[in-house]
Amino acid sequence: MGTAILEGLLEATENDSSSPISRFLVSTNSEGSAGRIRNKFRNDALRLRVEQSHNKEFMQEADIILLGFKPHMAERILGETGVKEALAGKFVISVLGGKTPLVLENCITQDCQVTTRPCVVRAMPNMAARIRKSMTIIEKNPELPAHLHETLVWIFRTVGDVKELDADLFDVGSMLVGSSMAILSVGLDGILDGSVMEGIRRSDALQMAAQSMLGMAELFR
Template identity: 25%
Template structure:
């Protein structure tokens, strides 16, 4: 596994940041001492310190002392966060090589360039990403895109980090909000389905913990089958449905409940909301 020598910073130490940072540390991509994390409440960063990362309640320290800076605040906090950083920023020769990586939903490269234009007068290097929280177990799904100043080497470094935590792929910026609805929000949809399947098992007499374990493993196994066989999900579903059997009866109930249309609508609404968040 390749490793990075750069110092990695996280402005905002919440769940998404922790999923990325903890995955990088546990995967051996970076050492804990290479990671610096900031948050408004230092006590909330205890789990980072347990990993061996350095923590601070000053955002500007992350910007000043790291090479690759992940911006992990909520979209509506971007403007005040950037204004605070601008006030305390001390220009240096390192600014030209600094790489800003955003995980903010709906926030365009142009907006990020405008908010952080104080860092490098000749143009800042910015990468926009949309990861998901499954990164914390090494099964994330992330898309990313860079502005015109980002080099191939910069993209390779970000790809190394994100791909080590699951699947990572570079896409046009115009596709990111749509992918947010599938991959960024998708884990919540899947958790809802796992819970519902387990509830069905409990209703039929399976103990709760066992039902949850079986439902989760079944979802994991089905997903892995799609990825490893390359077969269309409809083909795999047909392989499970014996004529007149138990599965086709269950599939019929899913169709009557409009599960397929409901999931399509969920992805559509989440994609639209992602775009709206960046405009506020």
């Protein structure tokens, strides 16, 4: 998901001098992941830096931090030495499933004297972010300053559409925009299999089915 968001943001900001984001710092868990991202976005090397295990350093340097690792890694990563201080007062956006802002704030500030707490919000895009067609759910936060709210919405509108939901509806909204794609693809696979059995090439069947689904989506809208 992090790579999909990065791809959408890089494309959206490529020729936009008014963009609030000009540089991207990516810290990965392994050198293999870092190498794959560097290779994938090698044409953006001047404004993208990718390193393995540079969490604290990049958090210190960045103004906006996007948490895109696996949810079970939250306590370990946010509990690394120096991370709590690096995130003090920062704007932190989480796309971690099942982790509320309060849980993440507690992971960041526990057992540490931090005078300024980070501002943590959560959002849930889907994989269509990579082609800038995501439907992203943002949790409403009435305490979020207006300028940070504008930045949050801008970030995810660069990769698709945005819908804000109350905290008690966030989880079901996340399932709707995320899991629904996987569920619907099962039916599509069955349709494609049937088409192939009747003699249509799978690539042709997929092209026709995808266009039909695009039309269906527009009718629903």
